[in-house]
Amino acid sequence: MKKFAMKLIGSCSLLLLFLTGCTNRIAVLNPQGPVARQQYHLIIWSVILTAFIFAVVLIIFIYVLVKFGRKNNHAGYDPNNHGNTKLEITWTLIPVVICILLAVPTIKTLFALEGPPKPTEGLSKKEPITINVTSADWKWIFRYPKDGIQTVNYVVIPEDTPVKFNLFADSAMNSFWVPELGGQQYTMPDMPMKLWLQADHVGDYLGRSANFSGRGFAGMQFHVLSKTDADYKAWIQTIKDTKPALTMSTYEDLLKPSNVKTMAFSSYPKELDDKDKKAMKKMKHMEHMDIPENHLDLNSKDNDMGGMDMSNDSMKGGK
């Protein structure tokens, strides 16, 4: 039985090494924004408390096995030892305390995540921006209602600015997850939702769908690029100047099941914003949306497919 104990201790310390050694590869343990950081603190706090419980269990476990597992050792054998009220109350109450210690920060964090993240210390408070996200089979579509541009499978955000992602789904449910910036939220066809995220610095953060949505699901990966304010503004201008406009028929093609590479469009049909707004009005518990009323007049006659990079190698196999 000693061997068993050694093995357990060995593997635990290995895991610890692993944890401290290469956290930068472990996205969730490498938070790059205030949302992910709040969740990270909660995770670490829960690891500490539960590791304490595990340690207690393990110590008692090893102790009883070593002490009472030896052959021919009858010392202390007591077949009728059937209970001990004091002990039993102790190991009921300690978990109760631990639950309280976990519940309080959990609830606090839940309410904190409802709104935009607090500005990072030492930096000025910036106006939040809004991006509408639609998951389709099997790609991510991002619309910037204020600037009137659309991207696919990548999204650019200004650093250190709260971003409100309004989440929609065109077909199946998916889940919008950028682990380094914060936890996920589903996209649902009948229920728009929102997710606040914010990046501390300039960077490239990988996101993917976390909810299975069919054959092309594994390819539902996207990048979140965080840029300085100046670069962000310049990027928007470049998209407007150099990319084609999105027409309704191109958009409908885009919704058809396929995996595609990244794309960008200088504009998109106004109906899409109306559709998003309508969906959100239905959701009573969402607060009023900040979609501008005077929408840019979009040049929707431009039917150039040049910006589309529909790769035909959609997921192999299947019916």
Added chain:
Amino acid sequence: MIENIKSFLGSFFVTGDPMIYGADASIALATIGIVFYLTYFKKWKWLWDEWLTTVDHKKIGIMYIIAAILMLFRGGVDALLMRAQLIIPNNTFLTSQHYNEIFTTHGTIMIFFMAMPFIFGLMNIAIPLQIGARDVAFPFLNAVSFWLFFLAAMLFNISFVIGGSPDAGWTSYAPLAGLKLDPGVGENYYLVALQISGIGTLATGVNFLVTIFKMRAPGMTLFKMPMFTWSTLVTSIIIIFAFPVLTIALALMSIDRLFGAHFFTIEAGGSPMMWANLFWIWGHPEVYIVLIPVLGIFSEVISTFAHKTLFGYKAMVWSMIAISVLSFTTWLHHFFTMGNTAWVNSFFSVSTMIIAIPTGVKIFNWLFTLNKGRIEFTTAMLWALAFIPNFTIGGITGVMLSLAPADYQYHNSYFLIAHFHNVLIAGTVFGVFAGLHYWWPKMFGHVLNERLGKWAFWVFMISYNICFLPMYFIGLMGMTRRMYTFPSGLGWEPLNLVITLGAFGMGVGFLIMVWMIVYSAKYGKRDTTGDPWNGRTLEWATSSPAPEYNFAHIPQVETVDAFAHMKEKGTAGNIYKAPFQAIHMPNDTGIPFILSVFFFIAGFGLVFEWYWMAIPGTIGIIVSMIVRSFKDHEDHHHIPAEEVEQTERAAGRLS
């Protein structure tokens, strides 16, 4: 005409994949082999008389366990195929569609056709014996339950080669599982097969509830029941409350798919989220249905091999009851990330973490049962001991998942996969393995080989940790469940390789176990006493294997650990003391089997929407029930006193 037939066959049989053809061939060969064996050795009558028509709880238990081991093999092969696909990035061993079908069948088979039947098998073997009864309360219904499960499992399994398997995950979320996004018969298989086996499960719940309430030996009050009996009682109650929800959910989705309704589709105002709610209102209690019975098994095994009475009996019982109640208040933790308000998520976070309290109480009670004991390291005990630390890991990660804001980061990632395998394998699988070793002599009259058993244990247990511990980290790295492949360059390669190696190690452990069973059947030590472990509860009071009537005389119970107490007082022999009396027993009957075959026919018809087949099948079901109603009066017989005496003498109980 020929073209029509060709295209029909092309869509009826799954085609185009060499592995499927391999499966076709091996199924055909196995069937021919079995038919040949039965015919050549003139075993058809034996099969019918001894097994297909039996209502004996012990034989039904054995059939459950055989079927469950077969399904463990099938589900295990699925798991190895998945892991083979994920051994390297961008692998092309499986296509996306194939992978999706395999994780769906893996999950569904493991839960419905492996974990539950294995547990029901052990319940069938042990419960009537533990409470000193001659059979369950409704032996006929018990056979119906088994055959419904078995034929539903067969129905589900043939989807692999006929028509195509379901591919929307074992959770079958709408709208993905709806007709629009998932045409084809795969999801129909899921809905119909689970519906049929669900009826069987509900009947099992009712059966064991009544058995335990009404058929205990005189003197056995509720608080003198063995712990496995308690756990079965609690489980039966959970089944009775939870399974109707599944029945309704499956029925509604079947109506959606077969008749074009819109309960769970968006088009006509249906709600996909309603499916998630219904599924998990059943689904969370379900995980306790496969957990609580094994907690009972661990209590029996730990107390027996620590040679000590269970520590904190009352606390054990009340914590189980608390868990069963709480299990109905936590379902929403499966979709914290579906846009709930902070209040809702707070409630379900707290209700979930509270379950850790009674669970913790149980862990400490087991530890203190070991304390001051005389621990004997049999294979059954090794599985029970390994359960404690391994399950605790699953438990604490469960607590971590219950913190909703943290769950936003774990949800649907490999972290979750690691967590629930830590509880399902260290809990359910270790538990049924412990129970298998423990009750094997009672089932077959010989003990399983300890040396091979220990090899299987160490190989399986270590591989299990190699397989599942790295999953926590790869989940935190951002790898999600149900990905049929992963890109290179994200640093996911090494851990995926290790996980796959661990999975194959578990496969080796399983093979050693199968070999151990075969080897022990030949060379296993005979159990002539009926009490190979110096047991504490009544199942060890009768001979091994137990006679058809279980006990020549119904035992008198005075305390917990009734048999240990009898042995102390020297009254254990009263159970088989002459003179004997005739014993009243239920008759064998073929109706449960025939009824279930009609269910299969009707079910297959529904899957393909062939009403010319579904309707006669349904009529067959109704006719079987009517026939049964008129045969009610002739369903029992008496075993004469002389025959009882002979049996007891043959078992070496009379000198």
